[in-house]
Amino acid sequence: MSFSVLVAALVVVVVAAVLLWTWRIVKWVWIKPKMLESYLKRQGLVGTPYTPLVGDIKRNVNMMMEARSKPINLTDDITPRLLPLALKMLNSHGKTFFTWLGPVPSVTIMNPQLIKEVYNKVYDFPKTHTFPLAALITDGLANADGDKWAKHRRIINPAFHFEKIKNMVPAFYKSCNDVMCEWEKLVSSKGSSCEIDVWPWIINLTGDVISRTAFGSSYKEGERIFILQKELAHLIIQVLGKNCIPGYRHFPTKNNRRIKTIVREIQGILKGIISNRVKARDAGEAPSGDVLDILLESNSGQTKGNELTTEEIMEECKLFYFAGQETTSVLLAWTMVLLSQHQDWQARAREEVMQVFGDSNPDLEGINQLKVVRMIIYEVLRLYPPLIEMNRAVHKEIKLGDLTLPGGVQVHMPILLIHRDTKLWGNDASEFKPERFKDGISKATKNQVCFLPFGWGPRICIGQNFALLEAKMAMALILQRFSFELSPSYVHLPYKVFTIHPQFGAHLILHKL
Numbered sequence: 281m282s283f284s285v286l287v288a289a290l291v292v293v294v295v296a297a298v299l300l301w302t303w304r305i306v307k308w309v310w311i312k313p314k315m316l317e318s319y320l321k322r323q324g325l326v327g328t329p330y331t332p333l334v335g336d337i338k339r340n341v342n343m344m345m346e347a348r349s350k351p352i353n354l355t356d357d358i359t360p361r362l363l364p365l366a367l368k369m370l371n372s373h374g375k376t377f378f379t380w381l382g383p384v385p386s387v388t389i390m391n392p393q394l395i396k397e398v399y400n401k402v403y404d405f406p407k408t409h410t411f412p413l414a415a416l417i418t419d420g421l422a423n424a425d426g427d428k429w430a431k432h433r434r435i436i437n438p439a440f441h442f443e444k445i446k447n448m449v450p451a452f453y454k455s456c457n458d459v460m461c462e463w464e465k466l467v468s469s470k471g472s473s474c475e476i477d478v479w480p481w482i483i484n485l486t487g488d489v490i491s492r493t494a495f496g497s498s499y500k501e502g503e504r505i506f507i508l509q510k511e512l513a514h515l516i517i518q519v520l521g522k523n524c525i526p527g528y529r530h531f532p533t534k535n536n537r538r539i540k541t542i543v544r545e546i547q548g549i550l551k552g553i554i555s556n557r558v559k560a561r562d563a564g565e566a567p568s569g570d571v572l573d574i575l576l577e578s579n580s581g582q583t584k585g586n587e588l589t590t591e592e593i594m595e596e597c598k599l600f601y602f603a604g605q606e607t608t609s610v611l612l613a614w615t616m617v618l619l620s621q622h623q624d625w626q627a628r629a630r631e632e633v634m635q636v637f638g639d640s641n642p643d644l645e646g647i648n649q650l651k652v653v654r655m656i657i658y659e660v661l662r663l664y665p666p667l668i669e670m671n672r673a674v675h676k677e678i679k680l681g682d683l684t685l686p687g688g689v690q691v692h693m694p695i696l697l698i699h700r701d702t703k704l705w706g707n708d709a710s711e712f713k714p715e716r717f718k719d720g721i722s723k724a725t726k727n728q729v730c731f732l733p734f735g736w737g738p739r740i741c742i743g744q745n746f747a748l749l750e751a752k753m754a755m756a757l758i759l760q761r762f763s764f765e766l767s768p769s770y771v772h773l774p775y776k777v778f779t780i781h782p783q784f785g786a787h788l789i790l791h792k793l
């Protein structure tokens with residue numbers, strides 16, 4: 281073959297490859313989104329106009345930035361700050377519409393019947409995997425789908441049975457009590473009251489609880505994971521904004537390099553903890569009853585080939601840190617802020633705690649009797665759900681109520697808007713009224729699927745009993761020892777990181793009782 285023929289062949293191959301890639305990109309960025317858009321519009325659905333590649337990401341960020349630039353009062357509606365685009369669409373087009381997550385149409389639903397269907401059909405509506413980087417902290421059960429999810433859930437379930445969690449109450453007490461003692465020292469150093477930003481303390485408290493309950497005897501190594509996970513989450517949030525730049529997470533930037541180093545270090549620590557535990561089990565040493573032990577026990581009871589690998593157990597342990605710590609800390613922070621604002625409810629909750637425990641240490645039996653505290657926690661979860669929205673993917677055409685959803689779209693459930701929907705909760709939906717939960721969740725919701733702080737259906741939060749017990753223990757101890765109010769320096773700025781954080785902390789004035 282002559283040289284010129286070789287060059288011509290090469291040129292043909294290169295041109296074909298360029299054409300193929302151009303076609304793929306055009307299809308991804310324009311043809312497919314427009315086909316999906318007309319499919320949805322033919323069914324009468326209204327949506328935002330499609331902007332190639334970025335969709336509504338930029339619009340949403342701009343709206344959020346604008347909302348964030350204006351300070352709000354504690355009594356103001358927080359939804360325009362947190363879900364501005366969904367709220368605007370809801371107000372102008374009703375409860376079902378679509379917006380764009382990049383080139384993917386995201387169909388918002390708020391009807392409890394449809395929501396129930398989506399949550400129940402876990403195989404038809406899997407997780408979305410929109411942000412691959414987020415999987416570095418939330419992989420494992422929360423990110424798995426289909427049979428893999430079912431297998432992991434079956435093996436992990438025993439670790440979160442109430443029977444097991446109740447044995448962790450002393451660990452909850454220890455972590456909460458340590459923080460109370462530190463607050464007492466701070467308050468005493470200033471007389472009988474003192475301003476404290478309780479937010480960082482609460483983050484450490486919940487991290488400490490997970491280190492103790494998940495890794496018991498390996499608590500110190502667990503603490504190091506907690507510190508690294510915190511840094512990792514912070515770095516990932518910075519990179520998420522650049523998600524629409526293809527391959528950005530692989531660029532050798534300072535952030536990306538640090539992310540890789542942290543991931544390696546966490547994996548090294550976890551591998552060490554797990555292999556030491558496996559050795560201890562093999563040597564017949566008594567298990568310590570922490571989450572890891574129960575998980576290993578459940579795993580060893582599986583038939584050959586059905587167990588989780590060490591890598592999979594490591595992923596689950598990482599997830600417990602993030603899922604358990606991030607969510608419970610925001611629940612506690614908003615509970616303290618709202619009880620500072622609603623002093624009448626703070627007094628009622630304290631009265632109940634004092635009636636049940638007096639000056640004694642809170643225990644499981646007493647915690648189960650705390651009805652007012654439970655009502656307050658539910659109401660905080662309704663008004664400030666740590667996860668304000670949830671998404672599911674649609675891979676192949678499926679009916680959902682009267683809609684037919686094509687493969688390639690997503691379903692979006694705006695939990696925060698559903699929790700404040702006056703049609704579902706009454707005209708006082710935006711008010712803090714814990715009494716709506718006095719006869720339990722089913723009465724408050726009139727048996728509709730509209731109270732979703734922990735999700736719903738087979739994938740409902742595996743750690744909800746754990747979180748509620750921990751939150752009640754923390755609140756019982758706080759109410760027993762302190763009264764609290766908002767400090768003049770408190771600025772009410774709820775903003776979304778993964779969950780809703782108090783942007784400038786939670787500055788409260790604590791009075792020693």
Ligand code: HEM
Pocket residue numbers: 421422423433599600601603604605607608611665666667670671732733734735736738739740741742743744746747
């Ligand atoms: C106030 C505290 C908490 C809240 C509000 C919360 C919320 C949620 C929600 C909404 C989901 C479902 C997500 C979805 O369907 O897409 C979920 C799942 C999950 N949560 Fe929680 N969570 C909390 C505490 C915890 C704790 C303490 C743990 C563990 C220590 C935990 C572990 C998990 C796991 C592993 C999943 C995935 C379950 C599955 O997909 O089968 N969570 N959580």
